[in-house]
Amino acid sequence: MILRIDRLQTELPPPSDPDPNGAAAVQELLGGKFGEMSTFMNYTYQSFNFRGRQGARPFYDLVASIAAEEFGHIELVSTAINTMLTGTADTPPGRGRRGPGAGLPGVRDVRNTHHYLAPGGAAAVVQDSMGHPWTGDNVFSSGDLIEDLTHNFFLETGARSGKLRVYEMVEHPAARALTGYLLVRGGVHQIAYARALENLTGANLMRLFPSPRIPTDRIPECQPHIRRGEHRKLYRFSPSDYLELAAVFNGPHPETGEDLVIAEETNPEGAPAHDLPPQPAVFAPGPDPEEVREIAAKLRDAAGLPKQPTGVVAS
Ligand code: MN
Numbered sequence: 001m002i003l004r005i006d007r008l009q010t011e012l013p014p015p016s017d018p019d020p021n022g023a024a025a026v027q028e029l030l031g032g033k034f035g036e037m038s039t040f041m042n043y044t045y046q047s048f049n050f051r052g053r054q055g056a057r058p059f060y061d062l063v064a065s066i067a068a069e070e071f072g073h074i075e076l077v078s079t080a081i082n083t084m085l086t087g088t089a090d091t092p093p094g095r096g097r098r099g100p101g102a103g104l105p106g107v108r109d110v111r112n113t114h115h116y117l118a119p120g121g122a123a124a125v126v127q128d129s130m131g132h133p134w135t136g137d138n139v140f141s142s143g144d145l146i147e148d149l150t151h152n153f154f155l156e157t158g159a160r161s162g163k164l165r166v167y168e169m170v171e172h173p174a175a176r177a178l179t180g181y182l183l184v185r186g187g188v189h190q191i192a193y194a195r196a197l198e199n200l201t202g203a204n205l206m207r208l209f210p211s212p213r214i215p216t217d218r219i220p221e222c223q224p225h226i227r228r229g230e231h232r233k234l235y236r237f238s239p240s241d242y243l244e245l246a247a248v249f250n251g252p253h254p255e256t257g258e259d260l261v262i263a264e265e266t267n268p269e270g271a272p273a274h275d276l277p278p279q280p281a282v283f284a285p286g287p288d289p290e291e292v293r294e295i296a297a298k299l300r301d302a303a304g305l306p307k308q309p310t311g312v313v314a315s
C-alpha cells in the first residue's frame with residue numbers, strides 16, 4: 001500500500017504569467033511515452049508482478065521504492081502544468097473578452113484546448129504534448145528481471161533527454177524548477193538501474209551507453225538539489241520497509257566519484273504546494289467557489305474541527 005504525504009517532493013514557484021502553450025509542452029513529461037506516468041506505472045507493475053521477491057529482495061526493494069518516488073513526480077509535473085495554466089480562465093463565464101487574461105475567449109487558440117474544454121478545469125490531463133492519451137501499452141513488465149531492469153535504464157535515459165528538451169523549450173519558472181529537479185532525480189534512477197544490472201550481470205551500462213550527456217552542473221535550476229546531495233541519494237519511501245536497497249545501490253557516482261547513499265530519512269523533505277486559486281471560467285472548483293467554501297466551513301464546524309484548515313499550503 002502507499003502512504004501519502006501532503007507535500008510536493010520539491011518546491012515549485014507560485015503562479016506568475018500564464019503560459020498555456022508551455023503547459024502543453026510540459027504535458028510530454030506527464031503523459032508522454034517517456035513521461036512520469038510511464039516511469040511510475042512501469043515500476044509499479046514490475047513490483048506488483050515480481051515473483052520470487054524474497055530471493056531477489058534487494059532488486060524488488062529497488063524497483064518498489066523508485067515506483068513510489070515516481071508517484072510524487074506525476075504530482076510535481078501536474079502541479080507545474082496547473083501553475084502555468086493559472087490566470088487563463090479566471091474571468092467568470094460570459095464576461096470574457098478577446099486577448100490575454102480574457103478568460104476562455106483568450107485561450108481559443110492554445111495548443112491543447114482539453115485543458116479548458118474536456119475534461120477542462122484549467123488542469124493537467126493524462127496526455128502527451130500532442131494531446132494523445134497516456135496508454136498502458138507504455139508499460140513493460142516482462143517478469144524477467146534483467147529484461148525489466150534494462151528497459152528501466154533506457155526509460156530513464158529517454159526521460160532525461162525529454163526533460164532537457166522541455167527545459168530548453170519552455171522558460172516559465174515553474175517548468176524550469178520542475179525540470180531542474182527531475183533531471184537530478186532521473187540521474188539517480190538511471191544510475192540505480194545501471195548499478196542493479198552491473199551487480200546482477202557484470203555489464204556496466206553507464207560505460208557501454210554514456211548517454212544522455214546532460215551537464216547538470218551547468219544548469220542553474222539543478223544546483224540547489226546537487227548541493228543537498230539529491231544526485232546520489234535514494235529514498236525508501238517507507239517508515240520500516242525496503243531496507244535492502246544498499247545491496248545494489250552502492251559504489252561511486254559514475255560522474256562525480258562520490259559515494260552513492262541510501263537516505264536515512266524515508267522521503268525528501270519537500271515543500272507544501274501553493275493553493276492554486278479558483279478558475280471560475282471553467283467551474284473549478286465550481287460555478288460559485290464561495291458556496292463550496294461556505295459548505296465546507298459548516299461541515300468542518302459540525303465535525304468539531306478547528307476554524308483554520310489543518311492542512312498546510314505555501315503562503
Ligand atoms: Mn520521474
Ligand code: MN
Pocket residue numbers: 039070156185186189
Ligand atoms: Mn525516474
